[in-house]
Amino acid sequence: MSDRLSFHVQRDSFLHRLNPLTKLTLAFALVVVAFVLPFYWTPIFVLFAVIVPLSVSGKIFREFSWAALRLILPAVGFLFVMQALFQPIGEQVVFKFYFLDATTESVAYAFRNAARIFVMISAFTLFLLSTHPSELMSDLTRRGLPSQFSYVVISTLQIIPQMQAKANAIIAAQRSRGLDTESSFLKRAGALGPLVGPLVFGSLVEVEERAIAIEARGFTSKRAKTSLYEIADSKFESVLRWSLVALVVLSIGLNLWHS
Amino acid sequence: MNIEIKSLHFAYPDGTEALKGISLTIASGEQIAIVGQNGAGKTTLARHLNGLLKPSGGTVFVGDWETTQHPVAKLAARVGYVFQNPDEQLFSRDVLTEVSFGPRNLGYAKEKVDALAQRALALTELSEKTEVNPYDLSPTWRKMVALASIIAMDTPIVVFDEPTTGQDAANVARIARVVAELKREGKTVIAITHDIDFCAENFERVVALSRGQILLDGATRDVLGQEAVLAQTYVEPPQLTRLGKRLGLKETVVNQEELLQALKK
Numbered sequence: 001m002s003d004r005l006s007f008h009v010q011r012d013s014f015l016h017r018l019n020p021l022t023k024l025t026l027a028f029a030l031v032v033v034a035f036v037l038p039f040y041w042t043p044i045f046v047l048f049a050v051i052v053p054l055s056v057s058g059k060i061f062r063e064f065s066w067a068a069l070r071l072i073l074p075a076v077g078f079l080f081v082m083q084a085l086f087q088p089i090g091e092q093v094v095f096k097f098y099f100l101d102a103t104t105e106s107v108a109y110a111f112r113n114a115a116r117i118f119v120m121i122s123a124f125t126l127f128l129l130s131t132h133p134s135e136l137m138s139d140l141t142r143r144g145l146p147s148q149f150s151y152v153v154i155s156t157l158q159i160i161p162q163m164q165a166k167a168n169a170i171i172a173a174q175r176s177r178g179l180d181t182e183s184s185f186l187k188r189a190g191a192l193g194p195l196v197g198p199l200v201f202g203s204l205v206e207v208e209e210r211a212i213a214i215e216a217r218g219f220t221s222k223r224a225k226t227s228l229y230e231i232a233d234s235k236f237e238s239v240l241r242w243s244l245v246a247l248v249v250l251s252i253g254l255n256l257w258h259s
Numbered sequence: 260m261n262i263e264i265k266s267l268h269f270a271y272p273d274g275t276e277a278l279k280g281i282s283l284t285i286a287s288g289e290q291i292a293i294v295g296q297n298g299a300g301k302t303t304l305a306r307h308l309n310g311l312l313k314p315s316g317g318t319v320f321v322g323d324w325e326t327t328q329h330p331v332a333k334l335a336a337r338v339g340y341v342f343q344n345p346d347e348q349l350f351s352r353d354v355l356t357e358v359s360f361g362p363r364n365l366g367y368a369k370e371k372v373d374a375l376a377q378r379a380l381a382l383t384e385l386s387e388k389t390e391v392n393p394y395d396l397s398p399t400w401r402k403m404v405a406l407a408s409i410i411a412m413d414t415p416i417v418v419f420d421e422p423t424t425g426q427d428a429a430n431v432a433r434i435a436r437v438v439a440e441l442k443r444e445g446k447t448v449i450a451i452t453h454d455i456d457f458c459a460e461n462f463e464r465v466v467a468l469s470r471g472q473i474l475l476d477g478a479t480r481d482v483l484g485q486e487a488v489l490a491q492t493y494v495e496p497p498q499l500t501r502l503g504k505r506l507g508l509k510e511t512v513v514n515q516e517e518l519l520q521a522l523k524k
Contacts, residue, residue, distance in 0.1 A: 166347070172311050173348035177408060178335035178364030194360070197350030201394060205346065 007128040007161060015058030015126075019233045020136040021143065022241055027123040029244040034119040036251045038258035040108075043115035051122050060129045064122075067129075072121045076114045083110035133158055139231040147219065163203060170198045260287050260322040260337060260415040260447065262308060268316035269303055277303040279471040280317070287415070290438065290448045292458040292479070295468035296493040301451040304468065305418050308449070309338040321416065336365050339414035343421040345398075345405035354396075354404055355380070355389040361412040372411075379411035382440055384433060399430040406437060417441055419450040423457050435461050459483055459497045459513040467492055484511030 010016075015023070030050060034043040055064035083106065085097060090105025137150045171181060174194045180187045181195075262285040269278040277300045285291055293301045306312040307319045310326040319326045321337050339361075342348060351357035358379055362372040380386045383403045388396065393404045402425075409417060419438075423431045431454075438461045441448050452458050458465060458479070465482040467475040469492035475482045483489070483496045486504070495501070496513075503512040503521060512518045 169342075169344070169347045172306070173340075173342045175331040176309055176311065176335055176338075176340040176342070177348065177361040177412065178332050179360075180330070180332040180364070182330050182332065194348075194350050198347055201350075202346050 007125075008132045009060050009063050009129050010132075011059040011130075013057060013059045013130070015054055015060070015130045017232065018130075019231060019237050020131050020139045021233075022237045023127050023131050024136070025241045025244045027127040029248050030123040031120045032248045033251045034116050034123075036255040038255050040112060043112065043119045046119050047115070047122060051119065051126055055126055055129075058126070058130050060126075063129055064126060067125045068118075068122060072118055072125070076118045076121075079117060080110045080114035083113055135229065135231055138227050138229045139233075141225060142227055142231065147225065151214070151219075159203075163199065166202055167195065167199055170195055170202075173198075261285065261320075262416065262447070263320040264304075264307070264317070265319075266317035267304070267307060267314050267319060269300075269307065269312060270315050277471050278307075281468075281471070281473060282317075283466065283473065283476070285447060285449065287447055288442075288445045289464055290442055290462045291450070291464045291466060292462035293449065293451045293466045293468060294453070294455065294458060294489075294492070294494050295474070298470075299468040299492055300471040301468055302420060303471075305340070305420060305449065305451050308416070308418055309340050310334040311340075332364065335361070335412065335414070337414055337416060339409035339412050339417045341406050341409045341417070341419045341422065343424060345393075345401040348405055348408070349393040349401060352392055353390050354385055354393055354407075357393050357404055358385075358407045358411045361408050365412060375411045375413050376407075379407040382410060382437055383407040399426055402426060402430065403433065406434070410437065410441070414446075416447040416449070419448070419452075421452060422450055423452065423454040431457060438462075455483070455494060456497050459500070467494060480511045480513055483513055 018026075030046050034046045052061075052064075055061045084095075084102040085100040085106070087106040087109050089109060090103030092104045093101045094104055094107060095102040133154045137154045140150045140153065141147050174191070175181055179191050179194055181191050182188075262283070264281055264283040264285075267278050267281040267283075268276070270276045281300075281304060293304065295301050303312060307314060307326060308321060310329060310331045313327050321334065324334065324337065326334060349357055351360060355376060359372050359376045362375045367375070377386070380389060383406055385400070385403055385407055388400070393401055396404065402422075406419075406422070419434075422434050426434065435457065438448055438450070448462075450458070450462065462479055464477065465475070465479050466473060467482060467489060474492055475485060475488055483500050486496050486501070489496060499515060499518050500511060500513055503510075503518055506522075508518075508521045510517075510521060512521050
């Protein structure tokens, strides 16, 4: 059996070869630009002119599309509907749902916010799909970040797939004891306790065991650590990172000037 | 209740072909150990018995039920499965509630649930610990709680996944007593194990798997005597068996008693 313990998908591509910090900077920059640039279509432009082409060139378009359609779109779609119906702005009603009105303005407002959230999650999905957590950790540590901080970042990136693998094992164990997880919604809702209990407790135990295990191997040692991996970086990437930072500053400046 | 496996094939979603045409008949009341190297397909095979995995090809019958035709929750009434890691199933506030969970799911009357739980607790020597939170117990006792929670379901077939891994000698002996009691009650016991001594002492039939296929299947003595064949799946016969061979004994011995008898001859 194979359980993926991170989102990373191994491919030989330009995107994969980029330094992890460059990709992280890019993800942050895209999010900031999508949120603060005072042009209505900016998030859509960022999505279709930057994120989607990057996923294609990174040879991870299939995995990216899967995540976008199965995970991001439903969440963002829900947000769009809620904001379109509940945002009390505008007068020209375009849709009525019982006593709730969606106006031209509320739909436009909801669409812009939904697009921004879509860009935010997409940018980090792209980052996670193309960056192995250990590479990111090595690079961050090499740049002088405390190893404890790097560990927190890596743990955060790994926790969802790890919990997914653990949840699958727990579901199998409880189903084997006759727990019905396949029929009606009510029965499945009733099955939550036996599933969540071992998941939470197991995760807490795992965190403690992992903390002890890495401490036993000198994790908090004050001596300079040796890096096992050589993470490639270049002058070009350094320039690219600073350019992205400049873009962020420019976007914030434009936003302030515009308002 | 017999188990009939015919030409069982299974491939995981990533394409790994874990089982390649397994055919196996397990008669009611048999005690079988499934051995083999890591990745040989032992757990994959066992998870087909209660429907957790569905065949890519072939059939698995438990009694007159084909496993693809019934949900796991229903098959749980026929096949109990003790997982390797007890922490993947324990959630109740006390041992008694935890052990009662399985029979309650099967819809038994309260009196029957209580009787089954008490019997399972007695069998696993947990009767004094019924009010303790399972997570306040040591890992070895948590293993016994997991085991009791399956025995309480009173299924005709019980599958143990690595029952002795990480257990001290006292607990291995406890598990052996449970296996013996289940045998006495006429239940079918199937164990996936790397503990070849436990296998030799408690099981009458051994199936050795290698790369998704059956390498050997027969009486424990016959299978464990084939050292060269077992080596293909990285299984070593028990130390006593190898000692017997080194001493030039003609018959295969699998436990101390048999070795002593052979030496006396």
